[in-house]
Amino acid sequence: MGKPMISLFPSERHDHSACVDAALAQARDVCREQGGRLTPQRQQILELVWQEHKPVGAYALLERLREAGIKAAPPTVYRALEFLLGHGLIHRIESLNAYTGCTAPGTPHHGQFLVCSQCQRVAELDEPSISGELDRSARQFGFEIERQTVEICGLCPRCRGNHHD
Amino acid sequence: MGKPMISLFPSERHDHSACVDAALAQARDVCREQGGRLTPQRQQILELVWQEHKPVGAYALLERLREAGIKAAPPTVYRALEFLLGHGLIHRIESLNAYTGCTAPGTPHHGQFLVCSQCQRVAELDEPSISGELDRSARQFGFEIERQTVEICGLCPRCRGNHHD
DNA sequence: GATGGAATGTTATAATGTAACAATTATTTC
DNA sequence: GAAATAATTGTTACATTATAACATTCCATC
Numbered sequence: 080m081g082k083p084m085i086s087l088f089p090s091e092r093h094d095h096s097a098c099v100d101a102a103l104a105q106a107r108d109v110c111r112e113q114g115g116r117l118t119p120q121r122q123q124i125l126e127l128v129w130q131e132h133k134p135v136g137a138y139a140l141l142e143r144l145r146e147a148g149i150k151a152a153p154p155t156v157y158r159a160l161e162f163l164l165g166h167g168l169i170h171r172i173e174s175l176n177a178y179t180g181c182t183a184p185g186t187p188h189h190g191q192f193l194v195c196s197q198c199q200r201v202a203e204l205d206e207p208s209i210s211g212e213l214d215r216s217a218r219q220f221g222f223e224i225e226r227q228t229v230e231i232c233g234l235c236p237r238c239r240g241n242h243h244d
Numbered sequence: 245m246g247k248p249m250i251s252l253f254p255s256e257r258h259d260h261s262a263c264v265d266a267a268l269a270q271a272r273d274v275c276r277e278q279g280g281r282l283t284p285q286r287q288q289i290l291e292l293v294w295q296e297h298k299p300v301g302a303y304a305l306l307e308r309l310r311e312a313g314i315k316a317a318p319p320t321v322y323r324a325l326e327f328l329l330g331h332g333l334i335h336r337i338e339s340l341n342a343y344t345g346c347t348a349p350g351t352p353h354h355g356q357f358l359v360c361s362q363c364q365r366v367a368e369l370d371e372p373s374i375s376g377e378l379d380r381s382a383r384q385f386g387f388e389i390e391r392q393t394v395e396i397c398g399l400c401p402r403c404r405g406n407h408h409d
Numbered sequence: 410g411a412t413g414g415a416a417t418g419t420t421a422t423a424a425t426g427t428a429a430c431a432a433t434t435a436t437t438t439c
Numbered sequence: 440g441a442a443a444t445a446a447t448t449g450t451t452a453c454a455t456t457a458t459a460a461c462a463t464t465c466c467a468t469c
């Protein structure tokens with residue numbers, strides 16, 4: 080009974096290197112189209128953001144950079160993040176002060192995020208029905224939307240199953 | 245043509261002291277019902293949050309407290325905010341790291357916020373149609389919602405009219 | 410008026426983010 | 440190719456937001 084349940088939360092043993100490769104390839108395409116320079120450093124930071132399907136904080140990225148032997152200061156990370164945000168290659172999760180790879184870069188979309196409070200993984204949605212309702216409500220009150228922040232915190236399918244915290 | 249436009253953004257010269265008084269009265273009711281202690285300090289900070297229909301940062305509140313002659317440190321403010329958040333008397337606007345008075349304390353609701361990027365004022369919605377769509381989408385993906393963060397940034401009706409920045 | 414729990418005071422520090430200017434690297438123009 | 444220009448990165452310092460830890464005070468109740 081019920082519709083097939085599409086999994087936005089990839090399994091534990093999916094081929095994650097494929098995710099990363101795809102993200103990097105898409106990023107190169109997007110930058111070529113938009114005339115942005117995906118420098119090695121920016122690419123490396125994008126790759127670090129993609130290490131997991133979890134949002135990463137700026138200082139965690141800084142830590143990872145240093146572990147990779149690169150001595151960097153906060154502005155290095157924040158500048159790369161600014162570039163990546165500007166080209167729609169990552170999103171910022173406001174409720175976590177953290178950053179996550181965009182799964183549909185290049186295509187204009189509002190991100191809507193399902194954030195698991197247990198495993199921290201994030202799934203990105205772009206449901207027209209949600210955006211539509213937001214648009215409708217905003218219009219009703221004479222409000223002109225510039226940007227939507229929709230972050231839904233809760234339990235992902237897998238963590239709902241594992242009720243042994 | 246079109247529906248009457250309900251104004252969620254009060255006019256510049258509405259009787260704001262009435263807003264504050266109502267908020268404080270509601271807060272007292274809520275605390276009585278829930279068994280929370282609305283101490284003078286907590287009440288004062290709630291009052292400061294309500295000084296405008298704009299979200300206020302914790303350190304701005306600290307500043308206002310000091311202007312009121314009270315020498316306080318950050319934990320004083322954060323503890324009061326924690327109490328007020330816990331009793332649903334204020335909301336935190338994630339995208340601004342700021343706090344705003346709740347317009348419907350006591351009644352369970354998800355806050356949905358229209359935040360004006362020009363005048364910074366905020367209107368709180370609780371549209372079942374939005375929550376409903378979020379619920380529906382989450383359920384579709386097997387996700388169990390604990391908390392919704394919906395913050396819509398854009399131009400409020402008045403600022404849309406004033407195109408002379 | 411003793412006592413136990415909540416609230417507040419106080420100091421220090423953690424976590425997140427940015428300003429400002431110097432140095433370098435890439436790109437264009439001559 | 441060399442000079443000029445623009446973009447990127449390095450570096451230092453600092454701003455902003457938030458919390459940990461422990462001492463003290465307040466307050467309801469016994």
